[in-house]
Amino acid sequence: MRRSTIVFFVFVLLIGGLIGYNQFLKNQPPIEVVIAVDPSMRDWANALAAAFNQQNALVGVGGQRASVRIDASFTDMQVWQERTGWRSDSAHPDGWLPSSSIVTVSLSSQLPFRVVESSLARSPLMWGGFESRVALMTADGLPFDWDAVQRAAAAQRWQNLGGGADWGNVNMAINWVNASASGVSAMLTAAAAHQQSVTVDRTALLGADFSAWFAPLRDALLNARRLAGSPALAMATRGATAADFALLPEFQWLVDLETLLRKERMAFAYPAYNVELDFPLLIWEDVQTTDAQRAVLRAFADFTLSEAGQAVLKGFGLRPAQGGVGSGDALFARAVQYGVRYQLDGQRVTTPDRLLSEQLIRLLDN
Amino acid sequence: MKWRTLWLFVLLAMGLAACDGGNNAQQAGAQKPPTNAIEISIIYAPESHDYMPKIIQEFNDAFARGVNPVTGQKLAQGEQPIFVTGRSGSSGTVMQGIVNAILTPTSENVERPTIFQPSVSHWLVLANHHTRRELFNVSEALPTAYAPVVMAIWESRLQAIQKTLGKSETEIGWEELLQVFDAPNGWQDFGIPNGRRTVFYGHTDPFVSSTGLSSLIMTYYAAAREAGFTGRRLGLDQVNDERVRDGVRRVESLIKHYSTRTTEFKNYIAQGPSYLDFVPLEENDLIAINRGLTDFQPPERLVALYPKEGTFWHEHPMGIVNANWTTPEQRNAAKVFVDYVRLPEQQKYIMTFGFRPVNPDVELAFPFEPQYGVRTSGQITVLDVPDAEVVAAIQNSWEFVKKQADVMILIDISGSMAQERKLEQAKVAARAFIDRMDGNNRVGLAVFSDTTRVLVPLDNLETNIVQMRQVIDNLQTEGGTALYDATVEMVQLMSSQDDSDRIRAVLLLSDGEDTTSQKHNLNDVENVIKATRNDLNPVFVVPVGYGTLNDTLIRVLQRIAAASNTTWQSGDPNNIQRVLELISSFF
Numbered sequence: 041m042r043r044s045t046i047v048f049f050v051f052v053l054l055i056g057g058l059i060g061y062n063q064f065l066k067n068q069p070p071i072e073v074v075i076a077v078d079p080s081m082r083d084w085a086n087a088l089a090a091a092f093n094q095q096n097a098l099v100g101v102g103g104q105r106a107s108v109r110i111d112a113s114f115t116d117m118q119v120w121q122e123r124t125g126w127r128s129d130s131a132h133p134d135g136w137l138p139s140s141s142i143v144t145v146s147l148s149s150q151l152p153f154r155v156v157e158s159s160l161a162r163s164p165l166m167w168g169g170f171e172s173r174v175a176l177m178t179a180d181g182l183p184f185d186w187d188a189v190q191r192a193a194a195a196q197r198w199q200n201l202g203g204g205a206d207w208g209n210v211n212m213a214i215n216w217v218n219a220s221a222s223g224v225s226a227m228l229t230a231a232a233a234h235q236q237s238v239t240v241d242r243t244a245l246l247g248a249d250f251s252a253w254f255a256p257l258r259d260a261l262l263n264a265r266r267l268a269g270s271p272a273l274a275m276a277t278r279g280a281t282a283a284d285f286a287l288l289p290e291f292q293w294l295v296d297l298e299t300l301l302r303k304e305r306m307a308f309a310y311p312a313y314n315v316e317l318d319f320p321l322l323i324w325e326d327v328q329t330t331d332a333q334r335a336v337l338r339a340f341a342d343f344t345l346s347e348a349g350q351a352v353l354k355g356f357g358l359r360p361a362q363g364g365v366g367s368g369d370a371l372f373a374r375a376v377q378y379g380v381r382y383q384l385d386g387q388r389v390t391t392p393d394r395l396l397s398e399q400l401i402r403l404l405d406n
Numbered sequence: 407m408k409w410r411t412l413w414l415f416v417l418l419a420m421g422l423a424a425c426d427g428g429n430n431a432q433q434a435g436a437q438k439p440p441t442n443a444i445e446i447s448i449i450y451a452p453e454s455h456d457y458m459p460k461i462i463q464e465f466n467d468a469f470a471r472g473v474n475p476v477t478g479q480k481l482a483q484g485e486q487p488i489f490v491t492g493r494s495g496s497s498g499t500v501m502q503g504i505v506n507a508i509l510t511p512t513s514e515n516v517e518r519p520t521i522f523q524p525s526v527s528h529w530l531v532l533a534n535h536h537t538r539r540e541l542f543n544v545s546e547a548l549p550t551a552y553a554p555v556v557m558a559i560w561e562s563r564l565q566a567i568q569k570t571l572g573k574s575e576t577e578i579g580w581e582e583l584l585q586v587f588d589a590p591n592g593w594q595d596f597g598i599p600n601g602r603r604t605v606f607y608g609h610t611d612p613f614v615s616s617t618g619l620s621s622l623i624m625t626y627y628a629a630a631r632e633a634g635f636t637g638r639r640l641g642l643d644q645v646n647d648e649r650v651r652d653g654v655r656r657v658e659s660l661i662k663h664y665s666t667r668t669t670e671f672k673n674y675i676a677q678g679p680s681y682l683d684f685v686p687l688e689e690n691d692l693i694a695i696n697r698g699l700t701d702f703q704p705p706e707r708l709v710a711l712y713p714k715e716g717t718f719w720h721e722h723p724m725g726i727v728n729a730n731w732t733t734p735e736q737r738n739a740a741k742v743f744v745d746y747v748r749l750p751e752q753q754k755y756i757m758t759f760g761f762r763p764v765n766p767d768v769e770l771a772f773p774f775e776p777q778y779g780v781r782t783s784g785q786i787t788v789l790d791v792p793d794a795e796v797v798a799a800i801q802n803s804w805e806f807v808k809k810q811a812d813v814m815i816l817i818d819i820s821g822s823m824a825q826e827r828k829l830e831q832a833k834v835a836a837r838a839f840i841d842r843m844d845g846n847n848r849v850g851l852a853v854f855s856d857t858t859r860v861l862v863p864l865d866n867l868e869t870n871i872v873q874m875r876q877v878i879d880n881l882q883t884e885g886g887t888a889l890y891d892a893t894v895e896m897v898q899l900m901s902s903q904d905d906s907d908r909i910r911a912v913l914l915l916s917d918g919e920d921t922t923s924q925k926h927n928l929n930d931v932e933n934v935i936k937a938t939r940n941d942l943n944p945v946f947v948v949p950v951g952y953g954t955l956n957d958t959l960i961r962v963l964q965r966i967a968a969a970s971n972t973t974w975q976s977g978d979p980n981n982i983q984r985v986l987e988l989i990s991s992f993f
Contacts, residue, residue, distance in 0.1 A: 111738070115543075115545075205576075206785040206786075219545040219546065220545075263788070268546055268548045269546070277764055281719065281787075299767065302766070
């Protein structure tokens with residue numbers, strides 16, 4: 041047998057072996073990890089997981105397929121308030137992707153989560169409102185931010201601000217504090233705006249000055265506790281009878297922008313003292329955690345941070361963990377004319393400790 | 407018949423049987439959960455019964471075919487099918503059943519669904535309040551069908567108010583409606599020729615019905631504003647304020663009669679302005695009346711008035727029960743079903759029954775058309791929903807602000823009532839009726855044969871209930887049937903009661919056959935009832951017919967009922983529970 045023939049046969053065997061091995065791996069059950077997310081993140085988390093699973097990423101020494109399943113059973117605040125029943129010796133997810141590190145930095149030690157990646161995406165809080173309402177609030181030049189909002193809330197009815205008699209009460213929405221980290225973040229920006237400081241002083245929240253300032257805001261906000269799901273979606277469906285304006289994560293506005301615009305032109309603005317949701321990824325790390333699980337979560341984080349993963353997220357109005365957005369990003373580009381900005385300025389408020397977060401929740405939910 | 411023809415028939419019959427069997431098999435298959443299915447249950451609001459069975463069926467069918475109905479994809483490996491069973495139940499009753507399952511599980515009314523879909527989230531908040539736990543995560547209870555509560559008013563009445571007060575439709579609310587009430591000559595002062603002096607209003611039971619609860623909260627808001635309340639949200643201070651309660655009593659005094667549920671109430675309303683002038687309804691019920699989908703064809707258009715002071719949206723939220731009878735798998739499966747109901751295709755279907763879609767991708771279309779009396783664009787002012795303890799206090803206050811009733815039970819004890827055990831059935835009904843009535847109502851008992859006798863005078867039921875029971879037990883048949891004389895006499899007796907702030911009614915239990923009336927005929931009965939129509943509290947007669955009734959006897963009972971815009975009821979023993987629920991819900 042000629043040498044070239046032998047080389048050819050070896051080559052064929054090698055290729056065949058590789059294909060066979062690959063096929064063998066594909067037929068093996070994947071290593072599936074379950075990642076818990078807040079229900080408000082379910083759509084994009086599922087899309088991200090589907091894109092990741094399609095990659096058929098291999099992990100570990102043996103090269104097993106990695107797979108991720110999303111579980112949106114509990115809100116971030118249910119986890120933070122330990123209302124999930126998760127324990128090492130009973131059912132719990134393998135990973136957790138909350139919306140904000142606000143809930144991870146002050147997490148109970150009973151939940152053995154460890155950070156895999158500090159941020160997979162970003163979304164700042166953004167004011168949004170029906171333009172007719174925003175125009176009245178900002179008529180004298182105040183920016184669309186807490187002071188203008190507070191003054192409108194103190195007026196109680198739009199009619200008192202020059203609006204129509206049938207516009208009713210001034211109603212504001214946030215994702216409800218007891219269910220959402222973005223709701224707590226919204227309260228944090230209120231406190232920071234009132235104190236004109238990026239570091240919120242807990243004791244000042246107990247003072248008469250803040251109480252008097254916040255009282256009308258509380259009245260304007262309380263109807264939002266009945267707006268289940270995204271307040272932006274409720275406004276897109278019911279118009280101003282759901283809420284006149286809201287302070288929500290930017291991505292929630294962007295995904296419902298087209299339907300909101302069918303109701304009325306929108307106006308957006310960013311709070312001067314702002315919070316950015318940062319979507320950290322954590323792993324449930326206890327004696328039963330396997331290297332394979334660690335590897336799958338690492339691979340998932342790497343995929344999310346890759347160009348392909350970040351493209352999926354931009355399609356849901358999220359900003360990449362690193363880098364910015366621009367005119368090539370359709371959702372953002374469409375919203376620029378209403379006040380969305382590619383580059384953000386303003387000041388970032390310091391992440392609160394657990395006591396401050398609890399106090400912020402009690403401002404609305406006591 | 408030739409053999410060939412016979413064979414053809416046999417084959418045809420076999421074919422038909424096969425078709426039928428096929429259908430049955432399909433239904434049975436669809437009704438049976440697939441192997442390893444996650445089974446969940448839903449109890450939904452009565453108005454959702456229009457659309458929910460079909461949606462559940464299609465959801466189950468998809469899983470039975472191995473398809474996820476939300477994604478439209480084949481079930482993935484390891485993905486479990488979901489099987490939903492559902493039924494309707496009044497929101498307040500179901501909420502109490504769920505609360506009982508937590509607090510008093512041995513109660514008669516206990517419910518343990520996976521999903522509770524009331525008409526409005528008030529009930530989820532109340533359930534959490536009563537159980538002192540987060541039985542429902544209200545901020546996650548997604549809406550499935552929107553329906554604002556509107557004040558349904560006959561177009562002629564609304565136009566009269568607009569013309570007299572010089573206001574547009576959007577400027578009208580409780581304030582203007584009460585002006586009609588205060589007008590010395592009622593509707594006549596508003597240009598309605600031969601209009602009634604009194605205004606008739608009605609609403610459903612706030613412990614059972616969402617519309618009843620929302621309308622009572624709205625009444626409290628209106629009364630609190632009148633008493634000088636300028637804040638945004640009602641609190642306990644307002645609810646416990648006697649001036650506010652007097653204001654609510656004033657509105658309640660317009661009540662012609664109550665009703666437990668909207669299901670029945672919308673049929674009464676459809677009779678036209680002679681029956682009720684305005685009434686709170688969910689927008690979808692108003693559309694149903696205008697589309698002629700109720701028992702009566704409305705004589706004119708009913709218009710949805712969105713009160714200028716504000717109203718509430720009923721959002722038909724899907725409350726997933728967080729209790730020990732639901733597992734995490736079931737709760738996740740429930741979310742899949744909720745997602746399915748919110749998809750555009752389902753929302754378009756739900757909209758055909760008069761509900762506004764919750765999915766913004768579905769544009770408002772039929773039957774949201776002006777001809778059905780609804781507003782399709784523009785602002786709807788909303789009221790602030792009070793805190794749970796305030797809503798509970800408003801509910802509990804109803805006992806003290808509701809309009810009380812005077813009811814005379816008039817039992818036929820003539821000889822004909824001895825046949826078919828008719829008197830015995832009437833006695834059972836009378837006893838059950840007094841057992842259901844609130845003790846604050848005044849109830850009396852009269853009987854008739856050749857003559858009429860009041861055996862128990864009208865008095866607070868708390869006072870005379872023992873005597874009533876004894877007298878009912880001892881009733882015996884005798885003599886002939888002076889039905890017309892007795893009815894006229896009782897209507898006149900009730901009409902002469904001096905307390906003007908009470909619902910007045912005669913509950914007539916008879917076999918309908920008049921044999922010995924000396925003074926009056928059927929026309930007199932109709933006339934004496936109709937003569938009270940202009941009173942602040944007209945006397946209405948609810949006839950219940952016993953035994954085998956021929957067409958003539960039915961017509962007699964129908965005419966008596968029609969004179970006071972009620973309907974006659976059959977006293978068939980199988981029907982007694984329903985009839986009693988219906989009648990006692992009037993008061």
